[in-house]
Amino acid sequence: MKTKYTICAGMVALSASIVTSGVALAADPVRVTQQGKQFSEKNVNLSAGQEIIFVNNDTVAHNVYTIVQGKKRDLGLQKSGEEDSITFDAAGTYRVRCAIHPKMKMVVKVD
Amino acid sequence: MNIVKSVSAVTILGITLTGISTLITADVHDMRDAYKRPSSIPFPEENPYGAEKAELGKQLFFDPRLSRENNLTCGSCHNPSFAWEDAQATSVGTPMSRLGRHTPTVLNLAWGEIFFWDGRAETLEEQALGPIQAGGEMAQDMDLLIHELKAVPGYVESFEDVFPGEGVTPENIGKAIATYERTIVSAQAPFDAWVEGDEDAITDAAKRGFELFNTKAKCVACHDGWNFTDWGFHDIGLDDRDEGRFEVLEIDALKHSFKTPGLRNIVERAPYMHDGSLKTLEEVVDHYNDGFNARPSLSPEMVQLNLTEDEKSDLVAFLRTLSSDDPEVSLPKLPN
Numbered sequence: 001m002k003t004k005y006t007i008c009a010g011m012v013a014l015s016a017s018i019v020t021s022g023v024a025l026a027a028d029p030v031r032v033t034q035q036g037k038q039f040s041e042k043n044v045n046l047s048a049g050q051e052i053i054f055v056n057n058d059t060v061a062h063n064v065y066t067i068v069q070g071k072k073r074d075l076g077l078q079k080s081g082e083e084d085s086i087t088f089d090a091a092g093t094y095r096v097r098c099a100i101h102p103k104m105k106m107v108v109k110v111d
Numbered sequence: 112m113n114i115v116k117s118v119s120a121v122t123i124l125g126i127t128l129t130g131i132s133t134l135i136t137a138d139v140h141d142m143r144d145a146y147k148r149p150s151s152i153p154f155p156e157e158n159p160y161g162a163e164k165a166e167l168g169k170q171l172f173f174d175p176r177l178s179r180e181n182n183l184t185c186g187s188c189h190n191p192s193f194a195w196e197d198a199q200a201t202s203v204g205t206p207m208s209r210l211g212r213h214t215p216t217v218l219n220l221a222w223g224e225i226f227f228w229d230g231r232a233e234t235l236e237e238q239a240l241g242p243i244q245a246g247g248e249m250a251q252d253m254d255l256l257i258h259e260l261k262a263v264p265g266y267v268e269s270f271e272d273v274f275p276g277e278g279v280t281p282e283n284i285g286k287a288i289a290t291y292e293r294t295i296v297s298a299q300a301p302f303d304a305w306v307e308g309d310e311d312a313i314t315d316a317a318k319r320g321f322e323l324f325n326t327k328a329k330c331v332a333c334h335d336g337w338n339f340t341d342w343g344f345h346d347i348g349l350d351d352r353d354e355g356r357f358e359v360l361e362i363d364a365l366k367h368s369f370k371t372p373g374l375r376n377i378v379e380r381a382p383y384m385h386d387g388s389l390k391t392l393e394e395v396v397d398h399y400n401d402g403f404n405a406r407p408s409l410s411p412e413m414v415q416l417n418l419t420e421d422e423k424s425d426l427v428a429f430l431r432t433l434s435s436d437d438p439e440v441s442l443p444k445l446p447n
Contacts, residue, residue: 076364
């Protein structure tokens, strides 16, 4: 987590030169927690290039996955306290699910 | 969150003032609140409940003409006399051949998420059509079945009443059977009476078993909620080459994983596990205690429990309180 915040702070300092060169900055990551065998969000809207950090705050293991551009994006087994992220580069609608607990599901819309 | 924090504060105070037994009692009360029965059956918007639809579904469920040889019904394996299972390790299909997996109950499927032991059907409507057409099960050709049912005036009339303008179609067969299946709900058990506050409804051994279920024995990690299932998929370390859910969704954690069965009326549903390999609840408890195969895909929730013999006995006593005296199921009259 400290690393992520440090990068964000650095981005502020660099933003002037990035804007002038025409490169768009991805928005900050969105944090989604897993607790009580549920995702904290059912629907998330993102901009292309934005990422979701999936945090396991549960007492049991989870396994987040989705299909991105036809390919399975599998975060693997996440034990309690662990976190990992998926970056959504392309516009579209994505169904995210826990492979172990299929009642845990959310929809990600990327513009 | 504020409420949770308040409860914690009271619990802490309880230890200070009256000792550890107060904490245990308070925790057990909190635990059993998580098992309260729902007040109504959920039906999907795409296939809402209708009494005539459920009755049509019941007729189809118990009609042997749905099988190729006209000798098997859905109820042949999902037998209400055995809590909607069949008391065999694995059932017999067409042509009199053993199936690969144990028959799961159809109790309480209205609350299900994805269906079959390996979750290969996204809806109950889709699931209902699977065994009818599966080669080793009822082995029916769907086009032939539609032709057969359309030749029965009573069915043509019923389908038209329930699905006006659509009539006999595979989708409507699935919808009718799924609607009937959603009405199959286990009734009030002694455990439910205890959850509602009748302290005499279950024995002290069963109460101790319930606490173990939620603590040391870790059963609740997967068997949670009023139907005692997370509807999830776990490798519980049975010695079996069947890769289960992994054959449908290739994710490493799913190797050898199968759907968590609910535990309602579990006494009546022996033998146990997806392969029917364990004959008694005592064997099941022994398996979870230390009898599992610790392979790489084993669920991280599976750990050696070190239960004493008394604790194992208490767990089984608790499981026996989940049996309900369900009303007898009468066979429907079928159109001919």
